Amino acid sequence: MFVVDAHAHLGPCRVFGLNVTTEELITTMDQHRIDASVVQPSPGAPDAVAMHNQIADLAEKHPGRIYGLVSLNPHVGKEDYFKEAQRCVKELGFVGLKIHTIGHAVLPLSEDADTVFQAARELKVPVMVHSGPGIPFALPSLCIPKARQYPDVSIIIAHAGFTILTGEAWVAATECDNIYLETSWLFGDDVLWLIDSLGADRVMMGADLPKNVGPAMAVTETLGLSEEQKALYLGGTAARVFGLKAP
Numbered sequence: 054m055f056v057v058d059a060h061a062h063l064g065p066c067r068v069f070g071l072n073v074t075t076e077e078l079i080t081t082m083d084q085h086r087i088d089a090s091v092v093q094p095s096p097g098a099p100d101a102v103a104m105h106n107q108i109a110d111l112a113e114k115h116p117g118r119i120y121g122l123v124s125l126n127p128h129v130g131k132e133d134y135f136k137e138a139q140r141c142v143k144e145l146g147f148v149g150l151k152i153h154t155i156g157h158a159v160l161p162l163s164e165d166a167d168t169v170f171q172a173a174r175e176l177k178v179p180v181m182v183h184s185g186p187g188i189p190f191a192l193p194s195l196c197i198p199k200a201r202q203y204p205d206v207s208i209i210i211a212h213a214g215f216t217i218l219t220g221e222a223w224v225a226a227t228e229c230d231n232i233y234l235e236t237s238w239l240f241g242d243d244v245l246w247l248i249d250s251l252g253a254d255r256v257m258m259g260a261d262l263p264k265n266v267g268p269a270m271a272v273t274e275t276l277g278l279s280e281e282q283k284a285l286y287l288g289g290t291a292a293r294v295f296g297l298k299a300p
Contacts (some may be wrong), residue, residue, distance in 0.1 A: 054087070054115050054153045054244075054283070054284050054286075054287060054288065055088050055287075055289065055292055055300070056087050056088045056089075056130070056221070056287045056288045057090070057091065057257070057258070057287070057288040057291040057292060057295075057296075057297065058082070058087050058088070058089070058090040058091065058258065058259060058260050058269075059089065059091050059209070059257040059258060059259040059291040059295070060091065060093075060181070060211055060212075060235050060237050060259030060260060060261050060264060061073075061078060061090040061091060061092045061093070061112075061259075061261070062092065062093055062095050062261070062262065063075065063078055063092050063104065063107065063108055063111070063183070064093075064094055064095055064098055064104045064107065064124060065095060065097070065098065065099060066095030066096060066097040066098065066129075066156075066214040067097035067098075067099060068095070068096050068097030068155075068156045069079040069095070069097060069156075071095060073095070073262065073263060075111060077112075077206035077263050078090065078092070079111075079115065081263040081264075081266050081267075082118065082266075084174050084266075085266045085267055085270050086265065086266075086270075088117075088222045088288065088294040088299075089117065089118050089119070089120060089288075089297055090118065090119060090120070091120050091121075091122050091125075091149065091291065091297075092108050092111070092119055092120065092122065092150065093108075093120060093121070093122035093151050093181075094108070094113075094124045094153070095122040095124075095156070096124065096153035096156020096157055096183075097156055098107075098124070098245055099126045101123070101124060101137075102137060102166075103190065104244075105121065105123065105125075105137070105141050105145065105147070105209055106145075107292050108121040108145075108147075109121060109141075109145040109146070109147075112146065115255070115262050117298065119148035120146070120147070120148045120152050120254070120295065120297060121141060121145060121148065121152040121194075122147060122148065122150070122181065123141045123147050123149070123150045123151060123154060124138065124150075124151040125136050125137050125138070125158040125188075125238075126153075126159070127152070127157070127159060127165040127166060127168045127169050128157065128158070128165050128192065131165075131257070132248070134169070134172065135168070135172055136167050138169075138176060139148060139172075142176045142178055142190075143176070145187065148178060148179075148295040148296055148297065149173075149178045149179045149180065149181055149209075149295055150169050150173050150176075150178060150180050150181070150183045150216065151178060151180070151181045151182075151183075152166055152183065152192040153183045153184065153228060154183045154184070154187050154188060154190040155183060155187025155190060155191055156171060156183065156202050158190070158224060158253045159188050159190065160189075160195070161182060161190070161195040161196060161198075161199055162195055162199070162257065163172060163284035165246050166199070167199075168206060170199055170202070170203045172197070172204055173206045174203055174205060174206050174275055178206050178207065178295075178296075179209055179233075179294050179295060180193065180207070180209070180274065181235070182196055182208060182209070182210055182211060183211050183212065183275050183285065184210045184211055184212050184213065184214050184215060184218060184222060185212045185214055185215020185216075185217065185218055185238070186215060188218070191218075191272075192221065192285045193210050193214050193218055193219065193222035193224075193225045194220045194224065196208050196210055196223050196225050196229075196232060197225050197228050197229055197232075200225070200228075200231050200232050201229060202228035203231075204229075204231055205272060206231065207231050207232075207294050208229075208231060208232050208233070208259070209232075209234070209294065210222050210225060210226070210232060210233070210235065211235050211237070211259070212236070212237050212238050212259075212261070213235060213236050213239055213241070213243070213247060213256075215238050215239075216238065216239055216240055219239060219243045219247070221267060222234055223246075223247060223250065224246075225253070226251055226255055227251070230257075232251065232255075232298060233256070233257060233294055234247055234251070234255065234256050234257070234289065235256075235258075235259040236257070236258060236259060236269075237259040237260050237261035237269065237292060238261065238265070240243075241272040241275055241276060244256070244273075244276060244286075245276045245277075245278075248276070248278065248282055248286060248287065251290075253278070253281070253282040253283075253286045253290065254289070254290050254293075254295070255285055255286035255290065255295075256284050256285075257286065257291040257294070258267075258286055258288075258291070259289040260288050273286065273287060276289075
């Protein structure tokens with residue numbers, strides 16, 4: 054079974070006062086038998102471009118285990134955003150783009166957010182959008198218009214509404230077939246409901262932070278999933294959406 058953490062971070066974060074080290078990331082993956090992680094800079098990274106480079110270096114040292122996700126504030130402007138997104142995807146092998154609605158103060162319906170979706174369409178990669186804390190910008194429902202505007206772009210709602218807005222994330226996913234839900238910070242009952250109602254091919258496991266990996270894996274074992282559901286939820290769905298290659 055190919056196990057993927059669809060939502061991981063590396064480096065310091067000035068927004069939330071966190072710092073994930075390379076050693077912590079890799080050690081946690083080894084400890085909990087995570088085959089691959091989709092890794093992004095923190096939303097409050099002092100230098101997102103430098104962190105993209107560090108993630109690329111880590112991916113080179115651990116081939117097939119680390120995949121980069123672009124997390125750059127689109128308020129830098131369309132030209133600079135496109136330049137960095139193209140560099141990361143085409144040169145560094147990154148597999149998606151991130152809109153951090155609270156960390157970057159980006160409304161998904163705004164012109165600057167549209168820059169991200171335009172880049173994703175051009176580069177043929179998915180967009181992950183932060184949801185939950187940070188409303189109204191972080192309302193899952195705000196992904197619905199973008200999913201309809203960009204039906205050829207896969208959209209991953211990070212945290213699937215963060216428990217309090219999980220029902221709204223579910224509505225978004227039922228409205229748009231190109232919306233997928235990532236489950237970091239959810240209760241087990243929420244995860245099971247999403248899998249049972251949407252299908253495991255629309256839901257992916259993510260941890261967000263290293264200390265959440267163990268609990269996320271443990272919760273999965275309590276859900277009573279079939280082997281097929283478990284394989285999709287723990288890695289198959291993320292591998293398909295992000296275009297990862299299982300060993």
